Amino acid sequence: MKNILIIGAHFDDAELGAGGSAAKWVSQGKKVYKYTLTDNETIFPQRNIHVKFEDSKRQSEQAAKAIGMVEIENTDPAPHGKLMFGQEQMQRVESIIFDYNIDTVIIHFNGDAHQDHVEACRICLAAARHCKNILQYQSNGYIMDNEFRPTFFVDITDFIGQKKKALACYGTEHNRMNRLFGTNLERNHLWGYANEVEYAEGFKVIKMMED
Numbered sequence: 001m002k003n004i005l006i007i008g009a010h011f012d013d014a015e016l017g018a019g020g021s022a023a024k025w026v027s028q029g030k031k032v033y034k035y036t037l038t039d040n041e042t043i044f045p046q047r048n049i050h051v052k053f054e055d056s057k058r059q060s061e062q063a064a065k066a067i068g069m070v071e072i073e074n075t076d077p078a079p080h081g082k083l084m085f086g087q088e089q090m091q092r093v094e095s096i097i098f099d100y101n102i103d104t105v106i107i108h109f110n111g112d113a114h115q116d117h118v119e120a121c122r123i124c125l126a127a128a129r130h131c132k133n134i135l136q137y138q139s140n141g142y143i144m145d146n147e148f149r150p151t152f153f154v155d156i157t158d159f160i161g162q163k164k165k166a167l168a169c170y171g172t173e174h175n176r177m178n179r180l181f182g183t184n185l186e187r188n189h190l191w192g193y194a195n196e197v198e199y200a201e202g203f204k205v206i207k208m209m210e211d
Contacts, residue, residue, distance in 0.1 A: 001133060003031045005097065006069070006106040007124050008139065009083060009116035010040045011060035012167070012174050016184050017137030018106050019067055019163040020156025021201045026068035027159070033100060034069045035093070036060065037120050039077040042173075051080075051173050062169040067162055072096060081115065085122040093127035104133040109204060111146030112138060125206070134206035140176075141183060150202025153191060157198040160188065 004025055006014040014022070014034045022032045042051035064071040078089070097105065105128040108117040121136070128134050138148040156163065167181045175181045191200040 001025070001030060001104045003033070003100055003102045004104045004106065005033045005035060005100065005102045007035050007037065007093065007108075007120065009037050009108060009114070009120040010080070010139075011036050011056045012063070012170050013108070013117075013139040014069070014106075015063050015067065015163065015166045015170075016139035016181075017108075018201060018203075019063075019166050020159045020188065020199065021106075021154040021203075022069050023067045023159040023162040023166075024154060024156055031100075032067075032069045033072055033096075033102070034060075034064050035072045035096060036074055037078060037089070037093075037123070038080045038083050038116055041080050051171075053077075055171060056174070059170045059174070063166040066166040066169060072100075083116045083119045083123075085119050085126075089123050090126045093123060097128060097131060102128075103131060104135070105131050106135050106137055106203070109136045109138045109148050111144060111148065112140075113142035113144050114140065132207075132209035132211075135203040135208075136206060137201070137203055139184070140180065141187060148204065150191070150204055152203045152205050152208075153195050153200045154203070155192070155195070155197045155199070156188065156201050157192065160185070160199045163188075 040056040107124040
């Protein structure tokens with residue numbers, strides 16, 4: 001794992017799913033990139049949520065900087081909620097993988113509940129088919145019939161502060177019900193307990209090639 005690409009459907013997905021791991025990998029001298037597939041523009045009156053593209057983009061830049069990731073700009077993001085698998089989207093991600101010599105891609109869980117997450121996974125699985133390593137994460141703790149069961153864990157105890165700092169870059173409109181971020185960190189604490197460390201992030205392995 002030398003050149004790592006973390007792909008999210010929405011701007012805060014990368015930090016939620018792999019923020020601590022990204023900070024750790026950066027500290028080890030690895031190149032970590034972030035790419036977001038949608039504009040994250042969200043209007044959800046039932047939850048009193050209004051997320052604006054420009055605000056999210058600016059907050060994402062700050063969050064990536066807090067972790068040390070290099071954010072690759074998406075000049076033509078799909079509208080939130082309308083991301084669809086297609087050749088153009090797939091080849092755009094594929095080009096990034098080849099241009100940045102990516103060997104490891106971190107993507108959404110294929111069985112997730114959010115339609116953008118599912119489509120993002122489909123796009124990325126096709127685009128990353130030539131990569132050595134493909135890992136899946138779950139950014140939101142949905143209850144589903146196809147449970148997310150991580151099999152690969154990263155000890156992020158020394159990097160949980162950077163993850164918290166990155167999440168704090170996002171406005172309250174991103175922190176669903178004022179609990180998403182805290183619940184995510186609690187899950188990291190639980191996974192840490194299961195692995196006899198303080199905090200850990202969990203991933204599902206699609207494939208992994210030992211160098």
